[in-house]
Structures are given as structure tokens and as C-alpha cells.
Amino acid sequence: MTILAIDTSNYPLGVALIEENQVLGEYITNLKKNHSVRIMPAIQTLMKDCERVPAQLTKVVVAKGPGSYTGVRIGVTIAKTMAWSLKVPLVGVSSLEIMAAGAGRYFDGYISPLIDARRGQVYTGLYEYQSGELTVVKEDRLVLSADWSVALKEVKKPILFVGNDLPLHRTMLEGTLGSQAVFAEITEHNPRPSELALLGKGKPGEDIHSFVPNYIRLAEAEAKWLEANGKILNG
Amino acid sequence: MKDQWIMGIETSCDETAVAIIKNGREIAANVVASQIESHKRFGGVVPEIASRHHVEQMTIVIEEALKEANITIPELDAIAVTEGPGLVGALLIGVNAAKALAFAHNIPLVPVHHIAGHIYANRLVTELTFPLLSLVVSGGHTELVYMKEQGHFEVIGETRDDAAGEAYDKVARTLKLPYPGGPHIDRLAQDGSDTLKLPRAWLEEGSYDFSFSGLKSAVINTVHNAEQRGEIIAPEDLAASFQESVIEVLVKKTLNATAEYKVKQVLLAGGVAANKGLRKALEEAFAHTPEIELVIPPINLCTDNAAMIGAAGSIMFDKGIRADLTLNANPGLDIELYN
Ligand SMILES: [Zn+2]
Numbered sequence: 097m098t099i100l101a102i103d104t105s106n107y108p109l110g111v112a113l114i115e116e117n118q119v120l121g122e123y124i125t126n127l128k129k130n131h132s133v134r135i136m137p138a139i140q141t142l143m144k145d146c147e148r149v150p151a152q153l154t155k156v157v158v159a160k161g162p163g164s165y166t167g168v169r170i171g172v173t174i175a176k177t178m179a180w181s182l183k184v185p186l187v188g189v190s191s192l193e194i195m196a197a198g199a200g201r202y203f204d205g206y207i208s209p210l211i212d213a214r215r216g217q218v219y220t221g222l223y224e225y226q227s228g229e230l231t232v233v234k235e236d237r238l239v240l241s242a243d244w245s246v247a248l249k250e251v252k253k254p255i256l257f258v259g260n261d262l263p264l265h266r267t268m269l270e271g272t273l274g275s276q277a278v279f280a281e282i283t284e285h286n287p288r289p290s291e292l293a294l295l296g297k298g299k300p301g302e303d304i305h306s307f308v309p310n311y312i313r314l315a316e317a318e319a320k321w322l323e324a325n326g327k328i329l330n331g
Numbered sequence: 332m333k334d335q336w337i338m339g340i341e342t343s344c345d346e347t348a349v350a351i352i353k354n355g356r357e358i359a360a361n362v363v364a365s366q367i368e369s370h371k372r373f374g375g376v377v378p379e380i381a382s383r384h385h386v387e388q389m390t391i392v393i394e395e396a397l398k399e400a401n402i403t404i405p406e407l408d409a410i411a412v413t414e415g416p417g418l419v420g421a422l423l424i425g426v427n428a429a430k431a432l433a434f435a436h437n438i439p440l441v442p443v444h445h446i447a448g449h450i451y452a453n454r455l456v457t458e459l460t461f462p463l464l465s466l467v468v469s470g471g472h473t474e475l476v477y478m479k480e481q482g483h484f485e486v487i488g489e490t491r492d493d494a495a496g497e498a499y500d501k502v503a504r505t506l507k508l509p510y511p512g513g514p515h516i517d518r519l520a521q522d523g524s525d526t527l528k529l530p531r532a533w534l535e536e537g538s539y540d541f542s543f544s545g546l547k548s549a550v551i552n553t554v555h556n557a558e559q560r561g562e563i564i565a566p567e568d569l570a571a572s573f574q575e576s577v578i579e580v581l582v583k584k585t586l587n588a589t590a591e592y593k594v595k596q597v598l599l600a601g602g603v604a605a606n607k608g609l610r611k612a613l614e615e616a617f618a619h620t621p622e623i624e625l626v627i628p629p630i631n632l633c634t635d636n637a638a639m640i641g642a643a644g645s646i647m648f649d650k651g652i653r654a655d656l657t658l659n660a661n662p663g664l665d666i667e668l669y670n
Binding site: 132136137140165169172181304309321 | 372373377379385389390393394420423426427430431434435437655656660
């Protein structure tokens with residue numbers, strides 16, 4: 097079993113190779129650089145260093161968003177094309193779930209990974225480890241961080257916030273939640289591609305052809321068109 | 332000699348296309364998934380929506396092309412992909428799919444210029460003879476390209492503002508015709524006549540450049556002034572007058588360049604090459620010069636497709652042009668880069 101994991105959904109770029117009981121290698125950067133130029137060479141280098149060839153892959157796992165539309169499409173396109181052409185299963189994992197998986201494994205409480213989505217909004221969700229399994233408490237969503245912090249006040253458990261965009265929302269979250277809010281250290285913020293691989297290991301393969309990113313949002317033109325044409329938006 | 336098999340991938344605008352080309356000239360498969368219906372209600376191509384569709388279609392179209400050609404990935408000699416120009420988000424899907432295939436199966440990767448592709452659609456019709464001149468007219472491009480040999484491109488004239496196709500779209504909007512407007516104007520023009528005597532943009536003496544923004548404004552002003560006076564201009568006549576102005580300039584400049592560059596062939600290329608008026612005018616213009624062969628590809632090879640990318644890719648492959656895995660989408664790619 098050799099699993100390749102690919103994440104280009106946000107600024108952190110990640111690649112990992114894992115086998116049965118070990119992480120062979122992983123590569124992460126957190127740079128505002130072009131994923132399209134760097135991701136394939138990163139995959140190539142990692143596989144070469146680990147002395148593995150594409151034909152040995154048994155599964156491809158990809159971060160499916162939310163995040164940058166263009167970024168997530170790069171990873172998803174590569175993962176779909178590799179998985180389909182090598183005839184191996186493809187698994188998509190929430191970009192937020194990867195962040196929660198790494199940072200929150202030994203945390204007693206809920207985990208809220210955050211990705212800034214501009215204008216006071218965040219992509220987030222609520223996760224919790226229950227007997228060693230990461231479970232979804234509140235689905236991934238796009239929400240005003242102000243509204244999110246108010247909603248979280250109700251849950252009565254400590255909440256671990258994780259993500260490189262925390263500084264943009266920390267004051268707001270602390271103001272509403274006080275000591276209920278716990279903030280991860282900077283070393284936890286980049287989603288670990290090995291966590292992505294591990295999450296994908298346990299999930300069933302998707303239909304490769306119809307697999308698409310989870311954008312959460314409609315394309316702007318689409319949303320405007322629906323609004324102008326009196327259609328109801330649900331989300 | 333062993334046959335050469337090239338896969339072409341094209342996603343520069345709103346068509347997800349994959350083709351398999353045998354020995355540079357034979358179409359073994361040519362699959363195009365068009366998104367035109369998805370963009371119609373927006374009155375034009377919406378880049379984000381185009382990109383989303385490409386992700387949905389990419390592997391489906393690759394699979395269909397391989398099936399149609401009855402060939403497997405390891406049998407391919409190269410994967411040729413449109414590097415640019417085009418919509419960056421759309422190009423990225425084809426480029427990354429091509430890189431993933433090339434890496435996963437250890438197949439050479441060949442970058443192709445979209446316009447080189449349009450020109451090479453002609454090689455799927457007949458063998459090219461050099462030197463030649465190609466008139467490229469599409470939604471984003473209006474160019475005269477001189478070729479002294481295979482895979483060598485020299486732009487001798489290009490538009491300084493709007494592409495001919497853009498002017499068509501804008502005039503179509505003025506006439507409140509549905510998107511895409513070009514074919515509607517062409518059809519209307521068949522029933523009208525050039526009564527309005529709109530301006531022709533010849534630019535300086537000896538220039539092969541084009542300009543269509545003045546013509547576009549003239550159309551808008553003509554309609555506006557007529558409305559103010561309470562007059563109605565027959566849309567057929569407006570379409571015919573506009574089309575006549577565009578075509579006259581295109582054909583005359585092509586003829587002039589043909590004489591100066593002493594070419595053996597003239598190739599029509601690009602989406603606007605589907606225009607009946609333009610085809611007819613070129614045929615008439617070159618009817619009396621039997622020493623120059625005029626080539627006009629069938630319409631399905633004029634609009635965006637991947638067979639043309641495979642055909643151009645075959646020549647680039649023979650020239651030894653390769654891309655590595657850092658290949659990126661390049662929306663402003665220069666056609667002379669790989670000369
Ligand atoms: Zn084109």
C-alpha cells in the first residue's frame with residue numbers, strides 16, 4: 097500500500113507518501129507562490145527521494161477545499177488524472193478536516209479550523225476526536241467569524257482554533273469566548289499532508305470522473321444571476 | 332517507420348477538448364465537450380464557471396478520446412497541451428492534467444501555443460507548403476502569421492485593439508442578438524446589403540495591423556443616432572455593413588501580404604473562420620491566383636478543438652520542444668517563443 101496525498105487548496109502546499117505503518121516522507125511550504133509551477137515537481141522529488149514510482153501507488157488522496165478556487169482545482173485535477181490513469185482509488189478530504197486532524201488529536205474538546213474568506217468571513221467547521229476517530233460536529237461552512245463565535249458559546253466545551261489566518265480573527269474570538277477559546281501554536285497551522293493521507297486511507301474511493309472540489313460558494317456570476325432571476329439561494 | 336501518436340489537450344476557453352493525432356495529420360479521435368449552454372445566460376464566457384466545468388469534464392474527455400482512438404496511454408509518444416494564450420484558470424486544468432499524465436506514465440510533455448494550434452488545423456486538411464501566410468481570426472485574436480518552415484511563426488500584423496471576434500460580439504449585443512453573436516451577424520448579413528458605408532481601418536500605408544474599435548463605435552453611434560431621429564435601420568443592413576467592413580480589411584491586407592511575402596499557401600484559421608461571408612470573400616479574392624493555394628478547414632476544426640493542438644504538438648515534438656513539470660499556464664504566451 098502506497099498512498100500519495102496532495103494539498104494545494106490554500107497557501108500551504110503539501111505532498112506526502114505513506115505506506116502501511118509509516119510516513120515515508122512529506123513536504124510542506126507555506127508561501128504565496130504559484131502551486132501550478134511547484135506541485136508536480138514536489139511530487140516528483142518526494143517520490144524519487146522515497147524511491148517510489150507512480151505505478152506503485154495504490155491510492156491518491158486530495159484536499160478538496162474549501163480554499164482558493166484556483167488552488168484547489170490544481171490539486172484536484174492532478175489527483176483525478178493520476179488516480180484515473182493509474183486505475184487506483186481517489187479520495188477527497190476536507191481541507192479543514194486535515195487541519196483539525198493534526199492539531200487536535202490530543203486535545204480534550206472541540207476543534208475549529210479556520211481559513212479566512214475575506215470581509216469578516218471564515219471557512220470553518222467543528223470537529224472532535226471521539227475514541228481516537230475524528231468526527232464532524234458541525235459541517236464545513238462559510239460564516240462571519242462574529243456569528244461563528246456567538247454560536248460556539250453555546251457548546252460549553254473548550255475550543256481549539258487552528259489555522260494560519262487566526263491573527264485576523266483572534267481578537268473577535270477571544271472577545272466572545274474568553275477562556276473557552278484555545279489557540280494552536282504556529283507549528284500546528286499548516287495542514288499536514290501525512291494527516292491528509294491517513295484520513296484518506298480510511299475512506300472509500302469516490303467516482304473519479306464526477307469528483308469536484310467543495311467550493312462551498314457558487315461562482316459569483318452564478319449567485320448574482322440566481323439573485324437577479326428571483327431564485328432562492330440556500331447557502 | 333513506427334507510427335507517431337500524440338495526445339492533444341485544449342482547455343484555453345470554454346471547450347474541454349482532447350484528441351489523438353496519428354503521424355501529425357490523421358485524426359484518430361477528436362472529442363470536444365462544449366460549455367456554450369452554461370455561459371449563454373451570462374452573455375459571454377464566465378472564467379470561474381469555465382474552470383469549474385473543465386475540472387468536471389477533463390478525465391471524461393481524456394477517456395473518450397483514448398477509447399475513440401482505440402489506444403492506451405503507454406502507446407502515446409507525447410502529450411501536447413495548450414500552454415496559452417487563454418483564460419488562466421481554464422488553461423491550468425489542461426496543463427495540470429497533461430503534467431499528471433506525463434509524470435504518471437513517463438511520457439514527454441510538449442507545450443503548444445493556442446494560435447499555432449489554430450494554424451495547424453490546416454495540416455489536418457492538407458500538407459503545408461512554405462513559405463505560407465495564415466490569417467488568424469477568432470474571439471481573442473486577429474493576426475497575420477508568416478511561416479517560412481514547420482513550427483516557425485512570425486507575426487507580421489495583429490490587432491491594436493479589439494479582435495475581430497470581439498467586435499462581432501459587441502455589435503451583436505448592440506443588435507440584441509443572443510450569445511454568441513458572430514454566427515447571428517453572419518446569417519443576418521446574408522440578407523442585407525452594405526448601405527451604411529461604415530469606416531475601414533487601413534492604418535498606415537504598408538501596415539498589416541488591424542483595428543476594430545473604431546468600427547465598433549461607428550456601429551453603436553449609427554444605431555444611437557438613428558434612434559434619436561426616430562429612424563429604424565434594418566438589422567440585416569447593419570449586419571451586412573459591419574461584416575463588409577471587417578471582411579474587406581481582412582481580405583485586402585491578406586492579399587497585400589501574400590504579394591509581398593511571395594507565399595505558396597494562405598491558411599485561414601480561428602473560430603471566425605466559420606464565417607460564411609469571410610470564406611466566400613477569400614475564395615473570390617484568391618480565385619485568380621492559382622499559384623497560391625487557399626486552405627479553409629472545415630468548421631469543426633476552426634472552432635477550438637484539441638486535434639489542432641495535437642497537430643501542432645506533433646511538429647513541436649519533432650523539433651525537440653519539451654516542457655518539464657514546472658510548465659505553467661501562460662495567458663500571454665508569445666507565438667514566436669518556440670521558433
Ligand atoms: Zn481559439
